[in-house]
Amino acid sequence: MEPVRVGLLGLGTVGQGTATVLLRNAEEITRRAGRDIYVDFVATRDAAKAKALGLTAARLTDNAWDVVDDPAVDMVVELFGGDTLAKELLVKAIANGKHVVTANKALIALHGNEIFAAAEAKGVMVAFEAGVAGGIPVIKALREGLSANRIEWLAGIINGTGNFILTEMLQKSRDFADVLAEAQALGYAEADPTFDVEGIDAAHKLTILSSIAYGTPLQFKQTYTEGISRITAEDVAYAGELGYNIKHLGLARRTAKGIEQRVHPTLIPQRCLIANVHGVMNAVQVQGDAVGPTLYYGPGAGAEPTASAVIADIVDVVRAMTADPNNRVPHLAFQPSKLTNTQVLPIEEVETAFYLRMKVADRPGVLADITRILGERDISIEAFLQKEPAKDESDVDIIMLTQRVREGNMNEAIGQIEQLAAVAGEVTRIRVEALA
Numbered sequence: 058m059e060p061v062r063v064g065l066l067g068l069g070t071v072g073q074g075t076a077t078v079l080l081r082n083a084e085e086i087t088r089r090a091g092r093d094i095y096v097d098f099v100a101t102r103d104a105a106k107a108k109a110l111g112l113t114a115a116r117l118t119d120n121a122w123d124v125v126d127d128p129a130v131d132m133v134v135e136l137f138g139g140d141t142l143a144k145e146l147l148v149k150a151i152a153n154g155k156h157v158v159t160a161n162k163a164l165i166a167l168h169g170n171e172i173f174a175a176a177e178a179k180g181v182m183v184a185f186e187a188g189v190a191g192g193i194p195v196i197k198a199l200r201e202g203l204s205a206n207r208i209e210w211l212a213g214i215i216n217g218t219g220n221f222i223l224t225e226m227l228q229k230s231r232d233f234a235d236v237l238a239e240a241q242a243l244g245y246a247e248a249d250p251t252f253d254v255e256g257i258d259a260a261h262k263l264t265i266l267s268s269i270a271y272g273t274p275l276q277f278k279q280t281y282t283e284g285i286s287r288i289t290a291e292d293v294a295y296a297g298e299l300g301y302n303i304k305h306l307g308l309a310r311r312t313a314k315g316i317e318q319r320v321h322p323t324l325i326p327q328r329c330l331i332a333n334v335h336g337v338m339n340a341v342q343v344q345g346d347a348v349g350p351t352l353y354y355g356p357g358a359g360a361e362p363t364a365s366a367v368i369a370d371i372v373d374v375v376r377a378m379t380a381d382p383n384n385r386v387p388h389l390a391f392q393p394s395k396l397t398n399t400q401v402l403p404i405e406e407v408e409t410a411f412y413l414r415m416k417v418a419d420r421p422g423v424l425a426d427i428t429r430i431l432g433e434r435d436i437s438i439e440a441f442l443q444k445e446p447a448k449d450e451s452d453v454d455i456i457m458l459t460q461r462v463r464e465g466n467m468n469e470a471i472g473q474i475e476q477l478a479a480v481a482g483e484v485t486r487i488r489v490e491a492l493a
């Protein structure tokens with residue numbers, strides 16, 4: 058059979074990894090795909106880099122439009138990132154009848170509904186495994202391996218940079234900024250690192266996982282997003298004393314009232330496997346009604362791990378090229394006509410347990426005032442820690458774990474607690490999940 062000609066957009070970290078692995082494992086990949094796959098055309102400003110990678114036979118251009126408009130290219134592999142130029146290029150590639158593979162989670166989370174509709178109209182495939190959890194084939198697992206199940210919930214550590222930072226803070230008491238710089242140097246971080254530390258990258262990924270789990274259109278704007286930039290070394294240590302690790306978690310859960318779709322720092326009991334996923338590693342736990350709990354673990358970022366997912370998608374697309382488009386795996390797991398607009402719950406309606414830390418004056422009656430405010434909203438305390446005041450200080454840290462409560466009630470209680478004269482500054486609150 059004729060070889061499949063790939064047009065590669067970008068030779069950054071993932072582009073280089075993809076070229077390297079495609080060349081190194083060409084023979085094995087061909088044995089799996091049933092056809093030779095070769096990089097025919099590359100959009101890059103760095104011709105020397107392409108040659109150094111061994112792409113000696115590929116045509117090179119610094120104009121990506123040349124690649125998407127080239128009639129010889131069967132499949133466009135988009136590794137530029139961003140959601141403006143990348144989107145225009147993909148839409149054009151699809152209009153030109155080309156299949157598309159991308160690692161671009163922002164693009165899929167923000168514009169996937171439109172891109173999939175265009176691809177379905179044209180009978181081409183858009184594959185995006187590398188966009189979620191790097192090298193872990195979690196989209197494949199959810200979309201195919203778990204297709205018998207009603208998914209009850211899923212929870213994932215889906216940003217390698219954030220997990221790397223939290224792990225270094227936990228294990229080596231390192232400074233936040235110093236660890237972030239290292240993650241950037243290692244090629245884990247997004248071009249704009251606030252995407253990692255403010256949770257936006259994880260929210261892109263969670264939005265995709267949630268749609269695939271529940272058969273809903275992509276709803277990025279409805280994903281509640283909170284990053285790790287306000288997590289302090291004190292909170293990491295106090296959580297540890299209470300038997301928890303702090304992880305940045307993306308969580309989607311089906312409830313009677315709607316879908317919870319949220320990304321935020323979370324205390325997880327140390328006995329849970331996922332609480333022990335450290336460094337750049339990612340993990341996604343999926344609870345299906347038939348299978349029960351399943352856990353997918355692996356590297357969430359980096360050149361070759363992400364290339365592993367990109368190339369698996371290339372092979373999948375090659376295998377399905379000759380299949381009737383109606384018999385391909387749907388982009389969001391469910392048939393496009395069967396997607397449902399189930400409501401994503403506002404965060405105020407979500408129920409979780411909470412970790413609260415506050416600095417209070419060390420005098421009689423303060424704790425009584427705080428527990429009265431909590432009690433009035435039916436908020437029950439599960440565990441409590443009080444620290445001795447530091448030398449020459451009259452304020453003490455108190456830390457509480459509450460039982461599950463509607464977030465709106467907790468917001469009201471925190472607002473009132475912060476008004477108390479004995480409470481200094483803001484109350485720190487972090488959600489707690491038992492993942493049981």
Ligand code: HSE
Nearest residue numbers: 216217218246247358
């Ligand atoms: N910046 C992302 C992360 C890269 O750290 O997980 C992989 O999506």
